[in-house]
Each structure stands twice: as C-alpha cells, then as structure tokens.
C-alpha cells in the first residue's frame with residue numbers, strides 16, 4: 001500500500017495515546033516548581049511528559065467523536081487574541097470584540113442561509129458566540145423558562161419571574177438528543193421528556209405525531225408544554241429531525257434547533273432549503289464553529305430571533321461598568337453580557353473573521369463538500385461488500401457500520417486502532433457500531449481509501465473477501 005503523508009504531529013507522537021490512567025500525571029511533581037525554568041527545559045518536558053498523552057484531534061486519521069476541525073488562520077488568530085489579552089466585559093472594554101462579533105455572526109448566518117430574522121441587522125434578532133453547544137442549550141433553556149413565566153403572567157414583576165415554580169414546564173426532545181439538552185432542561189428547573197425517534201428508515205427522526213400525542217397527554221395531566229429541542233445531526237447517528245415537520249408547533253413552543261455539527265452543511269446549496277425552514281420555525285439555533293467549520297475549539301454560534309428573550313433572563317449591570325449613552329447606541333454595540341451568563345468574554349470573533357478571510361466562503365464550502373464526498377465514497381464501498389452493513393443512513397460526514405457479527409465489529413475497531421486509525425465503537429440498540437466521523441481539516445480522500453483498504457484486509461481475515 002502506498003505510504004501516506006501523515007500530519008505534522010504523527011512523526012512526534014501517535015494519534016491515539018495508549019496510556020494507563022494516572023501514569024501521565026505521575027510524571028509531574030506533586031508541587032508546582034518554586035524556581036523558574038528556561039524554555040529549553042520546558043519544551044523538553046512538553047515533548048516527554050505532555051505530548052505522549054495527547055489525543056491528536058487534528059491528525060488526518062482522526063475519525064472518532066465528531067471532528068473539531070481547526071486551521072492555520074484559526075491557530076494564528078488565537079495567538080493574536082492571547083497577546084492582546086483584552087477582555088470583552090462590555091462594548092466599552094474592547095469595542096472591536098463586540099463589533100466584530102456582530103459582523104461575523106451576521107456573516108455566518110448569511111453563509112448558512114439563516115434568514116434576516118436571525119441577523120443583528122434586523123435590530124431584533126442576532127447571535128453571539130458561546131463556548132459550546134451545551135452552553136448554548138443552557139442559555140436557551142434558562143431564557144425559555146423566564147420567558148414562559150412572563151408570558152403566562154404579564155403582570156409579574158421582572159425579578160419575580162425568576163422565583164416561579166417551573167416544575168410543570170415540559171421540554172420535548174427525541175431520545176437521540178445530545179445529553180446536554182437534558183442537563184440544560186433540568187438545570188432550568190423544567191421537565192425533559194424524551195420521545196422515541198423513528199427507527200424505521202435509518203435516520204432516527206422525531207415524528208410530529210409522537211410529539212402531539214405527548215403534548216396532549218401532558219396537558220391532560222396539568223403540565224405545560226414549553227419548548228421543543230430539534231436535533232439536526234444527532235451525535236450518535238447523525239439523525240436529522242425535519243424542521244419543516246414541526247412548523248405547526250412554532251406558535252405553541254420555543255423551538256431550539258441543535259445543529260452543532262451538521263448545521264454547517266446549510267452553507268451548501270443542497271441544504272439551503274433546510275436553513276430557510278429553520279429561519280421560519282426556530283426561536284433559536286446553534287451551530288458549532290468548533291466541529292465542522294475550521295474555527296477550532298471553542299466556538300458555538302447561537303442565534304435567537306428576538307434578543308429580548310435573552311435580555312429577559314440575563315440582563316444585569318453594576319456601577320463600575322461604563323455607561324454608554326443612548327446617543328452611542330447602534331446595532332454594533334449590544335452588551336453581550338446581557339445575552340448570557342459570563343461578564344468577561346474572549347475575542348473569539350477574531351478567529352472566525354480570520355477563517356473567513358483566509359478561506360473565503362467558497363473555500364469553506366469546498367471543505368464541507370469534500371467531507372460529504374468522502375463519506376459517500378466510503379458508504380458506497382461498504383454497501384457493495386458482504387462483510388459490512390450500515391445500520392443508519394450515511395449523512396454529512398458520518399459513516400456508521402457493523403461487521404458480520406458483533407464480535408467481529410469489536411475486532412474491526414481494535415484492528416483499525418492498531419493500524420493507527422482514530423475510530424471508536426459506539427452502541428446502537430444494545431449492539432456495537434463503528435462510527436467513522438469525517439471532516440478533519442487534513443483528512444483527504446487518500447486517508448479514507450487507506451481506511452477502506454484496511455477494512456478489506458480485515459474482511460479477508462474474517463473469511464469474507
């Protein structure tokens with residue numbers, strides 16, 4: 001087999017550190033050093049003590065979880081951000097951080113085809129960068145809870161909305177939802193009701209009739225349906241809840257679309273109609289810049305169609321913050337501290353800006369299409385081979401597979417890991433399943449072909465050539 005170019009890290013250390021828990025930590029002293037060390041010594045320790053424990057997420061053969069695709073402009077911009085060391089407490093504390101965040105959140109919304117309702121330029125909607133999709137989900141659930149109380153009791157004083165009992169509030173989601181949706185709902189003091197996704201067609205989508213039935217049951221018991229979390233690209237199987245199917249619920253429920261990984265695909269013409277529907281039905285939507293977007297960890301884009309929904313939950317101030325007079329108010333200086341929990345915010349917009357400057361939207365689209373083409377190529381190979389089956393549809397960059405028996409699927413995973421591939425087993429319906437998640441910035445077709453070649457070799461060993 002042809003020798004492949006490996007990423008810069010592969011010569012220094014393996015993609016997949018095979019280490020015993022606790023061994024890495026034991027290489028470090030129990031106490032922090034009392035004297036200074038020269039960089040030469042620190043770099044030596046980096047090589048010998050730190051790198052051996054690193055999972056190389058940017059390696060071309062890293063195909064597990066979902067990618068956290070980074071890029072050269074993302075890394076370079078981080079250096080600038082760290083050197084500037086500015087903290088965006090409010091617009092006045094680092095004006096360019098807020099203003100660039102407004103600009104790039106509208107850029108990303110337009111790039112994905114999210115409509116005007118979610119743009120800052122609408123004056124009502126808009127977006128901000130959160131650490132992760134989980135943070136975005138918590139932001140949204142806390143906002144939804146307070147909003148629901150204020151809607152149900154318009155005479156309620158603002159402060160009192162926070163003290164109301166929310167134990168009858170129900171948030172619906174499928175059983176394929178990411179667990180951060182459950183956490184966020186619980187932390188907001190509401191009930192999470194998970195509904196069975198349709199397993200028939202390999203997509204694992206929530207059905208509107210199932211939701212309606214559940215809502216009717218809950219209403220009959222005196223509970224109050226509040227919100228619906230739709231997943232566009234579920235974590236285990238990349239299942240897609242069809243936002244169009246839930247259009248009729250938009251007046252009744254806060255609909256949040258968790259598109260942490262797969263929302264990036266909306267940038268492609270083929271998926272633009274989905275973004276259009278999301279723009280019409282969703283109250284809020286999240287797409288991660290850190291998964292399939294070349295922006296690196298951490299960055300999760302969160303948009304809401306009405307900023308007052310977040311302001312209602314998060315507005316707070318203090319006398320030590322600068323007072324921006326009304327004459328200075330523009331769409332470019334929202335106080336993001338009032339849109340989410342933290343006061344201090346990193347200048348993450350610079351990273352997104354530099355990624356767009358460097359690749360252009362056409363470069364980003366080519367990268368997304370490349371991932372989909374690679375996944376479809378692997379899917380086609382698997383479909384033609386008797387040793388392999390696909391328990392779920394291949395969507396975007398995720399290819400799921402099983403081998404002839406469950407034991408063979410486990411062996412396949414070990415075999416691929418031993419040959420340097422970053423793949424991991426997951427479970428579906430109580431049975432093992434191998435997930436190959438493509439989308440790494442340095443993963444090329446030749447790497448996917450190398451994976452397939454190893455799968456062919458493995459099938460031969462199993463006696464199914």
Ligand code: PLP
Pocket residue numbers: 066131132133134135178180231232233234235258259260261288300
């Ligand atoms: N939602 C989905 C669909 C995901 O796939 C994931 C992680 O893979 C998350 C949420 C949580 O992501 P984060 O680590 O950004 O909180």
